[in-house]
Amino acid sequence: MSSNQFFNHQGPWSDATEPLMCTDTGDWRTKRPVVDREKCIFCGFCAIYCPVQVMEMKADYFEPDLGFCKGCGICAKECPKNAITMVSEGEFVS
């Protein structure tokens, strides 16, 4: 018997008709990762190490989903080419 027959729905605590809970964790951020697309060699290290898993694969570079990126700075630290800079969110306030 396949397990999928039993587990193709949401977890037992959830109501399958309601969407998953989601917090705007992007609001927590004090620094924003900015990717230099020219420097990026498309190795994917930033993506695998990001705890929130928000580094999205584009044509030949990676880019964070800023709606949920918590600004931890792991991607910038782990990038072998230093293609990611953590920039203070204050810089982006217009």
Add this chain to the structure above:
Amino acid sequence: MAEKKKGRLTNVLDYLKHDDPFSKGVAFCPGCGLELLLRFIPRVLGNDIVITGTPSCSAPVLLGQNRQSWHTLSYFGTLMTGAAANATGLVRYYKKAGIDNTVVCFNGDGTANDIGFGNLSGAAERNEPFIYICYDNEGYMNTGIQKSGTTPYGATTTTTPYGTVHRGKNLRRMNLGLKMAMNKIPYTATATLSDLEDLAKKLLKAKKAKERGFCFLHVFAPCPTGWGADPADTIDICRQAVKSNYFPLWEAENGKIRMTKTVKKPKPVSSYTKMMKKFNHMTEKDMKILQEDVEYEYCLLGGLSVLEAECQLPVSAEDGGEKL
């Protein structure tokens, strides 16, 4: 414009075959090692696993709130005292009902090494067919960073503070992984987040080995909030822990230990401890005690890994020991 120089995409992505079952914004601190581990497991093992877990930092996210959930996995919330006993009940039910699936009993070190150790030990003895994963953040983080049996010597926590009387934890860290491997269960392994391919391979091996019985993974997962570390350093802390032999990577099939990574020139443990505030106060003397403990455990591991090849009698039986 010249063609941009491209590297090779990391192998780790090949192991991420399944969707991330968690919603994008969940309530773990920035840089939390537990979050990376929790998102990684179902992406490697599949979304049809059943997770059980206890009150801990993982619970607010795994349990959900009111009628809503943070993820689409099946989850069974248990008490800290009965984590492995509850997972045992689940696998036995599935076996009787003829349902083939993977139960992952996912707990912090406080549950695994201390409060829920009795029934973890029992499940290992009975060789229950599920995967027990302990994420080791070296303390009871969710209740405010208290020390656990895996908190290392010297580390400050809220119950082992540094001050005029105390100098952090004055007891040594327990080695949970070795303790479990000694039970000759089908599969035991240590893993950490800097070596994700190694972790993925071990998860897949455990999924296979659980057909033969109990599997135990001990995963080192830093807690920047509790350890006083920069959230950006989480992965590097794991790397330094491996490079200094503070957290060696090995696996054991039926108790037979094999190193999955050996470090040619181990760094001093201070290269690891300097990355977080919980060790800030340590003097050279304190550091020596920790260093010697790390070396002792590594020697023990080395000795056990050659045990089968050149099994020797304990020294005292040969010379010096009382002859009967």
